[in-house]
Amino acid sequence: MRASLIQIAVNEGESVSSRRARVADLVREQDESDLVVLPELWTVGAFAYEQFETEAEPLDGPTYEVMAEAARDAGVWLHAGSVVERAGDGSLYNTTLVLSPAGELAATYRKIHRFGFDQGEAVLMSAGESLTTVELPEQTLGIATCYDLRFPELFRGLVDAGATAMVVAAGWPARRRAHWTLLNRARAVEDQSYVLACGLAGTHAGVEQAGHSLVVDPWGEVLAEAGTGEEVLTVELDPAKVADTRRQFPALKDRRLGR
Numbered sequence: 072m073r074a075s076l077i078q079i080a081v082n083e084g085e086s087v088s089s090r091r092a093r094v095a096d097l098v099r100e101q102d103e104s105d106l107v108v109l110p111e112l113w114t115v116g117a118f119a120y121e122q123f124e125t126e127a128e129p130l131d132g133p134t135y136e137v138m139a140e141a142a143r144d145a146g147v148w149l150h151a152g153s154v155v156e157r158a159g160d161g162s163l164y165n166t167t168l169v170l171s172p173a174g175e176l177a178a179t180y181r182k183i184h185r186f187g188f189d190q191g192e193a194v195l196m197s198a199g200e201s202l203t204t205v206e207l208p209e210q211t212l213g214i215a216t217c218y219d220l221r222f223p224e225l226f227r228g229l230v231d232a233g234a235t236a237m238v239v240a241a242g243w244p245a246r247r248r249a250h251w252t253l254l255n256r257a258r259a260v261e262d263q264s265y266v267l268a269c270g271l272a273g274t275h276a277g278v279e280q281a282g283h284s285l286v287v288d289p290w291g292e293v294l295a296e297a298g299t300g301e302e303v304l305t306v307e308l309d310p311a312k313v314a315d316t317r318r319q320f321p322a323l324k325d326r327r328l329g330r
């Protein structure tokens with residue numbers, strides 16, 4: 072399976088609708104890939120809290136519409152990053168959309184661990200409550216968003232649900248880039264899974280983004296890593312690698328707690 076991660080620059084000065092159209096074209100260009108991955112809240116910006124209310128959208132809102140067309144045109148599975156979802160009761164969620172090559176909404180994931188302690192997303196958004204996996208032809212995706220990366224038990228839950236490739240969409244600040252790289256590699260090693268970690272670039276709401284999206288294999292080797300600007304990373308995922316790694320070094324079988 073060929074996967075492309077699009078590290079998107081979010082800078083003030085580009086409107087949300089222009090960015091949607093621009094990113095849709097970038098998705099269309101990845102028509103040689105099987106899976107395309109976008110970052111967290113790339114429409115509005117992960118730290119643009121004051122725009123969350125105005126840019127909130129239902130699951131079948133403008134981001135879904137534009138991305139469904141792009142997924143269909145490219146013929147790819149599309150992890151369309153996350154949007155500010157306005158639920159039926161008016162509350163907001165940081166919600167990932169996964170679209171099939173036919174443009175259908177195949178899965179959603181509402182971010183479980185909201186970032187900000189007593190501010191920002193942590194007070195503006197509601198928390199998701201359930202794990203999401205998505206079965207693709209050669210890999211089962213386990214879905215996580217940004218701050219979730221700090222909670223290994225979420226990833227163990229995804230392993231138990233059958234995940235072989237963890238997709239982490241993020242808007243991770245440059246200040247903590249070392250944590251981003253370290254934790255993505257740690258999740259790959261401890262869960263013996265691919266990790267596809269796709270972040271934002273640029274600076275919005277005064278927060279410089281780390282960029283440095285990366286793909287890690289189940290042995291912890293970094294297969295590809297972006298720099299700090301907008302960039303597309305393309306990698307081949309070996310369908311046998313996760314099973315081989317888990318068979319050759321069966322540490323997951325030795326778990327004694329939390330099962």
Ligand SMILES: O=C(O)CCC(=O)C(=O)O
Nearest residue numbers: 186217218242243244247
């Ligand atoms: O955990 C971190 O350092 C960053 C998390 C974050 O920025 C987020 O979840 O939006």
